[in-house]
Amino acid sequence: MFGIAMEIWVIAGLMVLAILFLMSMLARLYRKAGPHEALIVYGFRGTRVVQGHGTVIFPMVENCRDLSLELMSFDVAPQQDLYTKQGVAVTVEAVAQIKVKSDKESILTAAEQFLTKTDQERESLIRLVMEGHLRGIIGQLTVEEIVKQPEMVGDRMRGTCADDMNKMGLEVISFTIKEVRDKNEYITNMGKPDVARIKRDADVATAEAERDTAIKRAQATREAAIAKAQADQERVLAETLSQAKQAESQRDLEVKKAQYLEVTKKQQAQADKAYDIQTNVMQQQVITESVRVQQVEKEGQVKVQDAEISRREKELIATVLKGAEIERQRIEMLAAAEKQRLIAEAEGHASAIRAQGEAEAEIIFKKGEAEAKAMNVKAAAYQEYNQAAVVDKLITGLPEIVKALAAPLANVDKITIVSTGNGETAGMSKITGDMAKMAAQIPALFETLSGMPLSDLFAKVRLIGDTPPKGKDTEPQTKSEPQTKSEPQTKSEPRT
Numbered sequence: 001m002f003g004i005a006m007e008i009w010v011i012a013g014l015m016v017l018a019i020l021f022l023m024s025m026l027a028r029l030y031r032k033a034g035p036h037e038a039l040i041v042y043g044f045r046g047t048r049v050v051q052g053h054g055t056v057i058f059p060m061v062e063n064c065r066d067l068s069l070e071l072m073s074f075d076v077a078p079q080q081d082l083y084t085k086q087g088v089a090v091t092v093e094a095v096a097q098i099k100v101k102s103d104k105e106s107i108l109t110a111a112e113q114f115l116t117k118t119d120q121e122r123e124s125l126i127r128l129v130m131e132g133h134l135r136g137i138i139g140q141l142t143v144e145e146i147v148k149q150p151e152m153v154g155d156r157m158r159g160t161c162a163d164d165m166n167k168m169g170l171e172v173i174s175f176t177i178k179e180v181r182d183k184n185e186y187i188t189n190m191g192k193p194d195v196a197r198i199k200r201d202a203d204v205a206t207a208e209a210e211r212d213t214a215i216k217r218a219q220a221t222r223e224a225a226i227a228k229a230q231a232d233q234e235r236v237l238a239e240t241l242s243q244a245k246q247a248e249s250q251r252d253l254e255v256k257k258a259q260y261l262e263v264t265k266k267q268q269a270q271a272d273k274a275y276d277i278q279t280n281v282m283q284q285q286v287i288t289e290s291v292r293v294q295q296v297e298k299e300g301q302v303k304v305q306d307a308e309i310s311r312r313e314k315e316l317i318a319t320v321l322k323g324a325e326i327e328r329q330r331i332e333m334l335a336a337a338e339k340q341r342l343i344a345e346a347e348g349h350a351s352a353i354r355a356q357g358e359a360e361a362e363i364i365f366k367k368g369e370a371e372a373k374a375m376n377v378k379a380a381a382y383q384e385y386n387q388a389a390v391v392d393k394l395i396t397g398l399p400e401i402v403k404a405l406a407a408p409l410a411n412v413d414k415i416t417i418v419s420t421g422n423g424e425t426a427g428m429s430k431i432t433g434d435m436a437k438m439a440a441q442i443p444a445l446f447e448t449l450s451g452m453p454l455s456d457l458f459a460k461v462r463l464i465g466d467t468p469p470k471g472k473d474t475e476p477q478t479k480s481e482p483q484t485k486s487e488p489q490t491k492s493e494p495r496t
Helices: 002-029 104-114 120-140 143-148 150-167 186-315 322-347 352-385 387-410 428-440 442-450 452-462 488-492
Strands: 030-032 037-043 048-050 054-056 062-068 070-076 089-101 170-184
Touching: 002 037, 030 037, 030 048, 037 104, 037 186, 054 452, 062 104, 070 120, 089 104, 089 143, 089 150, 104 120, 104 170, 120 150, 143 150, 143 170, 143 186, 150 170, 186 352, 322 452, 428 442
Parallel strands: none
Antiparallel strands: 030 054, 037 048, 037 062, 070 089, 089 170
16 A cells, blocks of 8 residues: 555656656746847748747747847947048048837848858948948038038938948938037038128127127116105105195195184174273263263353454354355354264264264354354454455565465575575575565465455455445345254254
């Protein structure tokens, strides 16, 4: 039983070992191709390309090789000088990126060309082809085109090499010129005009920039000045408005002060007026009694004057001249006007002042009436004057007139006379002569003032021995006697 178990385990172990051996053998026969490579299988089943997967390679009847599909980058730098279209020898260094195409036909073509060659050998072959095409392209271009348009050189290289590369199963991914040199400094001198132009353009651009900067700075300065001026104007306007507001406030304050002062003064005036009214009321009683006493005195004086006038009327009864009547009427009118004025003034005062004014107006009116009556009596007496009396009056009045004319000389302290003439027209006689001439002009003065020539006046004067005519005009006017009525307004009417 134990021996049977051991045999089973041995058989199982041998079977496992056989399976493992078979698996290892199969693993060694199975080959895989990565994404960066292609597996070229050749043998009894023919040549095939395995890309991106694996396959079983039967030993002794099949074999396989790896072909890299990775990008190849190498320098293209011909050792000999390349001549441009202008005949200028240049040295060009470029970099080329080339790879095997991904299609099976190109892979098989590349396998035919490079499968047994190393990477260095393969790159060397490709470089020779590239340098030959580069030499041809450089010969068709100028130095300026090569230097200024390297992309165009690369495009031409890719286009020119495409056919040859296709024949080898390759493709040019990129071709870039790294450097272009020449021994005659053609390229260096070629850049000098551009450098000079660029420098000139840079100087011009700098000058224009400086000009624009100056213009902008001037504009900014002007705008700043304008803004400052506007700010100053706004500040001045604000200050003016503030001062105007202050002035208005001050004015309102002054007005309110004035109104308050006016109200205060009105109240003070009302208080003073009330005090004055009360004082006047108190004084009114005193003045009323005083006016009564004065009125009694004035009435006594009026009675005395009336008695005197009556006496003088009886003595000087005569016909009143028209001029005396006019003078009487004028005096009566003046007295009445004065009375009315006093009455008007008296009405604005207290009743006591009014009573006093009426009393004074009454007195003035009676006094004027008495004076008018006296003038009537005097005129009647003048009517009795004869020529000698008139002449006597004129002559006796001359000293007063001359005295009045000489009154200015009385105020002179000293008179200095400087005279070089002779006779009456020089010296002191000149002054006395002038005084005599002034006195001689008095009759002319009388005529001017009275409006009547002295000859007519003397013609109306009765001669000595003449008797006055009897008639209506010679009757004494008894109607001019003073009236004793207390109403003063009836006395102020002019008598016709």
